[in-house]
Amino acid sequence: MRTHYVADTSLDDTRLAKDLEQSDSFPWSEAYSDYVFGGAWKSCMLWARGGDAGDGVVTNYDHGRPATFTQFGNQLPYLRELITTVADLDRLNFVRLAKVQNSVIIPHRDLLELSELADDTRNAHRMHIPLVTNEDCFFNEGNTVFRMRKGEVWFLDASEIHSVAVLSAEERVHLMLDFVNVPSAKPLITIEGRSADAGIPQDRTVERPPLTDADRARLMQLADVVTMETINEIFSIVIKKHFRYDGGDDFVWNTMIDIARASADPAALRHVEELRRYYTLERSASE
Numbered sequence: 337m338r339t340h341y342v343a344d345t346s347l348d349d350t351r352l353a354k355d356l357e358q359s360d361s362f363p364w365s366e367a368y369s370d371y372v373f374g375g376a377w378k379s380c381m382l383w384a385r386g387g388d389a390g391d392g393v394v395t396n397y398d399h400g401r402p403a404t405f406t407q408f409g410n411q412l413p414y415l416r417e418l419i420t421t422v423a424d425l426d427r428l429n430f431v432r433l434a435k436v437q438n439s440v441i442i443p444h445r446d447l448l449e450l451s452e453l454a455d456d457t458r459n460a461h462r463m464h465i466p467l468v469t470n471e472d473c474f475f476n477e478g479n480t481v482f483r484m485r486k487g488e489v490w491f492l493d494a495s496e497i498h499s500v501a502v503l504s505a506e507e508r509v510h511l512m513l514d515f516v517n518v519p520s521a522k523p524l525i526t527i528e529g530r531s532a533d534a535g536i537p538q539d540r541t542v543e544r545p546p547l548t549d550a551d552r553a554r555l556m557q558l559a560d561v562v563t564m565e566t567i568n569e570i571f572s573i574v575i576k577k578h579f580r581y582d583g584g585d586d587f588v589w590n591t592m593i594d595i596a597r598a599s600a601d602p603a604a605l606r607h608v609e610e611l612r613r614y615y616t617l618e619r620s621a622s623e
Contacts, residue, residue, distance in 0.1 A: 339477050340535050342489040343527045351414035362408050365392030373572035374439035382409030383431035399457035424522050430514040437507045440575040443588050444615035446494035460517030464490045468509040474501045479585050481542040501579040547583040559598035
């Protein structure tokens with residue numbers, strides 16, 4: 337199922353604000369923050385296998401037990417109502433609140449480490465509902481940069497290389513729902529008026545000016561300061577450039593490999609190539 341806008345859902349701002357304030361008191365997991373440059377990727381599990389809040393790492397749950405609301409989901413009545421209203425609970429696997437600010441996320445594929453799980457317990461389809469967002473929050477898939485608006489429902493093809501930029505001090509908060517891939521006569525979501533899979537609407541895409549040769553040359557000068565201590569900062573700069581300028585397909589990984597190859601530190605290239613393998617090609621649940 338490719339990335340596409342599905343529908344709008346009307347959010348009750350008063351009830352939502354009350355639930356989000358309540359969630360601030362929960363212990364948020366920072367699992368998967370190794371994907372992030374600049375800050376942490378924080379999540380709170382609201383629905384999970386066995387109803388356990390767990391540690392946020394989806395491979396660490398008992399996939400032999402049915403999924404249901406966690407202790408945190410049960411304390412958020414509005415979000416619980418929203419989830420049960422929009423989702424097919426029979427195929428719903430995990431639901432997380434996820435928040436991030438002043439950060440970018442490395443281009444990656446999800447689900448790679450889940451290949452050994454059975455179809456009826458493995459995350460296969462992902463839905464996003466932005467709850468708090470702003471104009472400086474971006475997604476990208478391939479070379480397409482786009483925004484998800486507050487209250488919109490989106491399916492995200494997490495098996496494709498994608499990344500995120502939250503270029504704001506304001507926290508971006510999304511509701512993330514993961515579904516298993518088993519046959520059903522019911523749709524994954526039950527919102528009336530949902531659109532056909534028309535991909536990413538043109539009015540949600542971000543038009544970026546082409547990256548100039550001068551811009552590329554300046555980025556290559558970062559090779560002079562690349563070390564294993566600075567490489568995360570270099571990644572952040574290149575990812576931010578991608579969200580503001582069109583450098584072509586696979587810009588971030590190609591640019592980082594070129595910079596690392598031109599650097600004086602031989603460990604840099606090995607490190608970037610290993611990251612590319614881990615985040616986009618293959619990784620196991622034990623890594």
